[in-house]
Amino acid sequence: MSEQTLKRVDLIFGEYSNEKYKVLATTLERTNEEILQELLDSGLRGRGGAGFPTAMKWKYTAETPGDEKYVVCNADEGEPGTFKDREILYRVPRKVFSGMAICGKVIGAKKGYMYLRGEYKFMVPELVKELAIYHEHAKKLGFDFTIEIRMGSGAYICGEESALFESMEGGRGEPRNKPPYPTTSGFMKKPTVINNVETFVNVLMIMRLGPDQYRKLGTTDSRGSKVFSVSGDTPIPGIYELELGMPLDKFVDEFGDGDTKAVQVGGASGFCVPRKKFKDTVIGFEGVPTGGSMMIFNSSRSMYNVLHNYLEFFEEESCGQCTPCRVGCQQLLKGIVAVKKGEKKAIYLDQLMKLSESMKITAKCGLGQSVANSFSSIVNNFKEEMIY
Amino acid sequence: MTDCKSLIQELAEKYGRERSSLLPILQGVVSANHYVSDTCMTDIAKELDLSAAQVYGTATFYSFLDTEPRGEYVIRVCKTITCDMHGKKTIVQTLEDMLKIKVGETTPNKKFTLLETNCLGWCHEGPAMLINDTPYSGLTSEKVHDIISEYIQK
Numbered sequence: 001m002s003e004q005t006l007k008r009v010d011l012i013f014g015e016y017s018n019e020k021y022k023v024l025a026t027t028l029e030r031t032n033e034e035i036l037q038e039l040l041d042s043g044l045r046g047r048g049g050a051g052f053p054t055a056m057k058w059k060y061t062a063e064t065p066g067d068e069k070y071v072v073c074n075a076d077e078g079e080p081g082t083f084k085d086r087e088i089l090y091r092v093p094r095k096v097f098s099g100m101a102i103c104g105k106v107i108g109a110k111k112g113y114m115y116l117r118g119e120y121k122f123m124v125p126e127l128v129k130e131l132a133i134y135h136e137h138a139k140k141l142g143f144d145f146t147i148e149i150r151m152g153s154g155a156y157i158c159g160e161e162s163a164l165f166e167s168m169e170g171g172r173g174e175p176r177n178k179p180p181y182p183t184t185s186g187f188m189k190k191p192t193v194i195n196n197v198e199t200f201v202n203v204l205m206i207m208r209l210g211p212d213q214y215r216k217l218g219t220t221d222s223r224g225s226k227v228f229s230v231s232g233d234t235p236i237p238g239i240y241e242l243e244l245g246m247p248l249d250k251f252v253d254e255f256g257d258g259d260t261k262a263v264q265v266g267g268a269s270g271f272c273v274p275r276k277k278f279k280d281t282v283i284g285f286e287g288v289p290t291g292g293s294m295m296i297f298n299s300s301r302s303m304y305n306v307l308h309n310y311l312e313f314f315e316e317e318s319c320g321q322c323t324p325c326r327v328g329c330q331q332l333l334k335g336i337v338a339v340k341k342g343e344k345k346a347i348y349l350d351q352l353m354k355l356s357e358s359m360k361i362t363a364k365c366g367l368g369q370s371v372a373n374s375f376s377s378i379v380n381n382f383k384e385e386m387i388y
Numbered sequence: 389m390t391d392c393k394s395l396i397q398e399l400a401e402k403y404g405r406e407r408s409s410l411l412p413i414l415q416g417v418v419s420a421n422h423y424v425s426d427t428c429m430t431d432i433a434k435e436l437d438l439s440a441a442q443v444y445g446t447a448t449f450y451s452f453l454d455t456e457p458r459g460e461y462v463i464r465v466c467k468t469i470t471c472d473m474h475g476k477k478t479i480v481q482t483l484e485d486m487l488k489i490k491v492g493e494t495t496p497n498k499k500f501t502l503l504e505t506n507c508l509g510w511c512h513e514g515p516a517m518l519i520n521d522t523p524y525s526g527l528t529s530e531k532v533h534d535i536i537s538e539y540i541q542k
Binding site: 077078079080081082083086117118119120121122150151152153154155156167168169170171172173174188229230231232233237238239268293295301305306309310313316317319 | 406407408409410411412414415442445446449450451452453467468469470472473505506507508509510511512513514518521522523
């Protein structure tokens, strides 16, 4: 592991270029091949959490035949501990729209949607004003790509891409079977690129800086910077843009309150890292990946309560479509309560671990599959707290 | 409460009569009437040429699409981990005391409904709540007192 330290970056939230939609205008002059090559060279991976290489997603969609294609910006930020997309949309919406428009050009789409979570409805008036400015500039540039905002209505699962399409199509937000992937069958079953808010901003910054300068940030597996949402037991909660590939102990030195017991990396669906593992944990795709959520817990917190809170969250937010997730979430919650109350023996936790592993293999989508991440990392590292 | 049929027609003119117009229409009804009634769902189904079951299925899936009557102001307190750690219980207690209702209930004058909800995305400034669409964060008992007093005057 290379010696990485914590480096603050000002890429995403950096100032706009002095002329409105200047980078978009210059990018539109370039060929799609050039743009895709730069994205590929930049090493950009999706910022929503899963980390799929952005250039490949765009390339596959561009290559799928069809006249009707879509660009969707996933602004259904619902992961506990994450609030960076709200901040990005509040501070630099223009960069997001530019990124979407560039995508539209590359894949040959005329229409883009931003799916914004219902909890952020208060932001719509400002975003609509900004969109009017975008449309004015797109018209001036003679570029046919419009963007529309669609609202969610309080369902975590709609952040899952295929559930999001179902929701946009007027249905229940239930994930689809994959394949087919959105690159061939997304919104309205048409080829669609769906990216996180932050990913689109990164695209724009790569177009502005060039891939070489962008690659200087981060590590081999995790290029660029990342916007982190820091919350919990920290004297300085908030939004921070940091270079990827940082070791967790450096992060805790900077953000902890001196008594940090554990850090939940990647929200309720991510991993809980205990103090003894801070030193050996790297935040990035080569270590523990995160969509940006970093929740810090100090030694006054009961990790049983933390896990209980997560499981209640998953039990409510499971769409109920597939049995492993619907029943699994309920049983995990019931199970830890029973062990805590002494109704079941401690060894029952092993059964629950097996159940969470089964969910990982059999659940239909990322929600059910990732419950095991927090469940096993908390139960394994804080077993005493689960029992006594 | 706005008459459902004319409201639905108005919303359908604005958002279209496609299946994909369903969610914006339901959201429009909830924002005007504070909930979507069974009759209203049937009317939407007729307007969009869908089955009532399809409309019901979509409406009941989303936690913000209320299918039972709510007050004029719906208060949703975030109960997810960091808000919980930073004193959500006290906030709920304060609201219950002020409004003299429990979580899940509506005041007799139909002005307030008190609910709990999952992560609102204000984890760095918890505890947080939404009143209709407006977020309030960094809450304390005193702050809640001031906010609610203002709403009571409205």
